[in-house]
Ligand SMILES: Nc1ncnc2c1ncn2[C@@H]1O[C@H](COP(=O)(O)OP(=O)(O)OP(=O)(O)O)[C@@H](O)[C@H]1O
């Protein structure tokens with residue numbers, strides 16, 4: 001088997017007295033779509049930030065695309081960053097740039113494409129994430145919450161990255177938009193061999209596109225396919241997948 | 256990994272374009288010119304776009320294919336797309352659909368060019384200034400009304416933020432204000448002494464210092480430093496809260512932003528500025544005294560005696576009476592610009608700059624008005 005795209009070993013995170021992760025292990029192979037779930041405040045966003053190198057874990061080892069994210073030279077970090085895209089939980093768009101300009105930032109930074117092609121790519125991304133064309137010329141403060149999320153996704157997709165990190169991509173989207181988003185991720189994943197690592201509470205997304213699911217409980221990860229997790233005895237996991245919403249999503253998938 | 260290429264050749268009556276390799280964003284730069292070169296010369300010939308060699312496709316690559324197809328069709332060719340893997344084909348379709356929807360429909364109407372651009376700009380700027388003055392006065396009124404309401408229920412005055420801001424704008428400003436005032440005192444004494452020595456009137460350097468510092472320089476310097484230090488901080492703090500929608504949240508919680516944000520800052524500055532001003536006066540005089548001793552051999556006893564002759568409490572009072580007015584102006588401008596911040600981080604920066612410039616401008620203008628006023632009533 002090829003080396004995993006993301007490899008986490010023995011990761012520990014502490015904020016003062018508070019222990020957030022205590023021995024997290026994770027392997028994500030190429031082309032996989034992994035969903036990360038867990039209660040609020042269990043450290044999903046923190047795990048994501050550590051994997052992309054925005055935060056340094058208290059202990060443990062993280063490798064992305066075969067490179068240790070902690071000891072990278074500046075040039076290695078830049079080339080690695082061009083190969084992944086990240087959607088932040090609250091969008092994190094540049095507030096002084098329009099949506100189109102936001103999407104163009106990585107394209108201008110990492111490629112030497114002619115401006116008209118960059119412009120067209122940016123416009124296509126805007127359309128692909130389901131934003132109306134006129135949204136491209138608006139500033140983030142002029143968008144609705146769901147639109148900001150889509151714009152953030154468009155920026156994350158700008159470079160057609162190999163790995164996509166998504167922090168709650170469908171939160172704040174209407175159900176139709178969320179389904180279209182699942183479809184978009186699915187088609188990109190197939191044609192590009194995209195690896196997707198996403199934090200989500202959207203059970204429909206989990207059923208629709210995730211190959212495996214990682215559950216963050218008791219400061220550790222429990223990983224498996226949906227069917228494996230459905231048989232888990234852990235109370236939180238049981239409640240999660242067998243609760244009313246879990247059953248509804250499962251039924252929707254079955255029909 | 257094979258980068259994307261496009262090869263062209265004629266098969267019987269058909270022009271075959273074969274795309275192969277990885278058509279992704281990394282190859283897009285090389286593919287651009289290739290697309291332009293590989294064109295069928297013959298008008299209207301059928302074109303077959305063979306995608307069977309394609310190993311990978313991303314949106315940038317799909318967009319290039321879409322452009323190619325559009326260009327060929329635009330030149331009247333019949334284009335048949337064959338051999339694409341089904342997943343790549345799906346992406347191409349997605350991108351084509353997105354690109355069709357993405358075309359800017361009605362480009363923004365061209366700006367009407369004014370006949371006299373200079374006059375136009377001057378006019379707009381003038382109206383802008385006038386509107387600025389009006390809305391600043393409006394804000395002053397709002398703050399006054401809120402303050403008056405608060406005076407009727409003084410137990411609603413929030414002491415904790417008040418003391419916090421007192422420390423920020425008052426106590427923490429002492430080192431820098433002290434240092435600069437001391438230096439100003441030294442410079443004034445030195446320059447004055449140089450001139451006065453020609454007339455053998457060195458001792459009058461004390462009068463110069465006393466009047467100059469107490470009436471004008473001390474409080475003016477202090478106000479300018481505080482405007483740069485605290486006025487800008489007010490704008491940046493309130494502006495960032497505005498960007499994070501904290502101010503809106505306050506309103507929905509039934510809290511008045513003027514009462515919560517503006518009044519504590521203004522009150523703190525109102526208390527602190529006269530005190531820092533007095534401190535600055537004393538330190539500047541001390542600086543002057545040191546210089547007089549070193550340079551002119553005027554000892555501290557002589558200095559104190561001459562100072563007593565030169566100035567009265569009125570001199571001190573005339574200087575310090577300006578402090579509360581300057582405090583109100585600095586706090587008002589700082590908070591007003593902060594509340595005007597909209598949306599972006601950039602506007603926080605712009606308005607912070609503005610706040611400092613406007614408050615220093617107003618402080619100096621008011622100082623001049625005070626001078627005229629005082630000389631008119633003869634003090
Ligand atoms: N910079 C920080 N300093 C201290 N504690 C932090 C910091 N960042 C996060 N935490 C703590 O770490 C824990 C995990 O936070 P995190 O944002 O990862 O939660 P989450 O699982 O993403 O939750 P949600 O589903 O609500 O987004 C929380 O208890 C939070 O208080």
Ligand SMILES: [Mg+2]
Pocket residue numbers: 044045046089167
């Ligand atoms: Mg989170």
